[in-house]
Amino acid sequence: MVGGRALSSLYKHENLRIFRRHLGLTQKELIHHFLDEEERPISIATLSNLEVKGGVRLNDVVLKIADKVSIDPMLFALDTQEFAEQIASLFPKKKDRLQIPGQGGKKTGINHLINQLTMHFAQQMMNGTLQKGDKIEADRELAVLLNVGRSAIREAMKVLEVLGMVDIRPGQGTYISSDEADFFRIPLSWSLFLNRSQIEDIIVVRNSLETKAAELAAFCEDVDELHHLSSICHSMQRALLEGNHGEFLQGDLDFHICIARCSGNDVIYTMIQTISNLMRHISGTGMVYEEQIQEIYEEHQKIYGSILIHDGDGAREGMRLHLARSRERYSCKYDRY
Structure with a gap:
């Protein structure tokens, strides 16, 4: 079991397909991002077959992918609905496509920005200028403060909302989590997910x-x-x-x-x-x-x-x-x- 949830190898092939589609990847792209380094290269036809009915290479593929994105491979044995919820939580979608963990570049910059924002808010909490439930600066102000683009701020804030640190209210602004302790738990949580x-x-x-x-x-x-x-x-x-x-x-x-x-x-x-x-x-x-x-x-x-x-x-x-x-x-x- 994972966290008390029932597991079954019957779900693995379906969850492999769910994972790929959630990331917005074609079968060719999934192979490129996760499976190119295999000693026995996998073909699109083989991957398609694994997604439909499984096969002898399914466990190996799942283990390779889980290692690349730093998740427990046993998640792939959850029932499909539970798996989809877990993946959606771990990899929140953006407007276009998800940035694949481990690709570097943009993802590395976002990780750094998330850490900067976390420390910025935590410092305000500690010195008393910010309290739980308070509205935080607009993305324009944060972009100037951290010398980044507003789109990067918005992307990072969406991740912090998923982690429970902030509450984004459309048309009203972004607010501090009602649980101020989250500001001192989130850095630990985020670092675990990343490393x-x-x-x-x-x-x-x-x-x-x-x-x-x-x-x-x-x-x-x-x-x-x-x-x-x-x-x-x-x-x-x-x-x-x-x-x-x-x-x-x-x-x-x-x-x-x-x-x-x-x-x-x-x-x-x-x-x-x-x-x-x-x-x-x-x-x-x-x-x-x-x-x-x-x-x-x-x-x-x-x-x-x-x-x-x-x-x-x-x-x-x-x-x-x-x-x-x-x-x-x-x-x-x-x-x-």
Whole structure:
């Protein structure tokens, strides 16, 4: 599964066609942008056949494309509607054609401009001149400030709207997101989408935060939060017994977020929640096989048991072992793909 969503190899060939059409590419252009470097060159006829009914080279093509655009190849195994929604979110359309990630030139300039705008707005937020819900400068003013064209500003702002940083209201202007914290999450989100090599560093940070959160949760005195954690554990047990893996994996995500809340540290909670959401979009849970579900449940029970008896060291160690095993399960996903 990816983020708790059902996967099936039956959808891959259809999703390959959806991906190409969303980017506005012909089959020849898709081959040129993504598959020219293959040792065994692929023909238009072969690609057409793969899009219609699949074939032995389908997985290889999907992996090549996913690597080029830095997305999880397992996304191609989502049902077609879910896949289309994910791709539309990751690659918002422009008026003409999408700029293919990795082509350089214009795309590199837009990436830089997005970072400039993000830092500009974040600085205003920090010094108090801009608050959530405020209207920002017109694109003409921003173009002069950053020495770029107005069309480039408009293009960058559309991306920031997709990421949730701003709200573009036709005829009224562009406004700051209602959640001011987005301004300090978006740079992390955007850098992850652009540079997959940073995922390793993000995982290290997340693991450090999660182990500390588990330790602090062992001393939580918030009865409501502890009750919620208990409810999540019971829901996961029920899902395990019923063989409902989608519900179980959603419970897994909820379990980690709830422990972060139980830590009582708002910074830890916000960062874990943000990183978890990012990882769901980019690399999924990595836990996709039935035999792993029982392992996950048992690991959670050890963490939960330590929290109940206020054993901070035990909760921390339980979380550390769980995250290590989760990483092994994630690696196995690609071995079996």
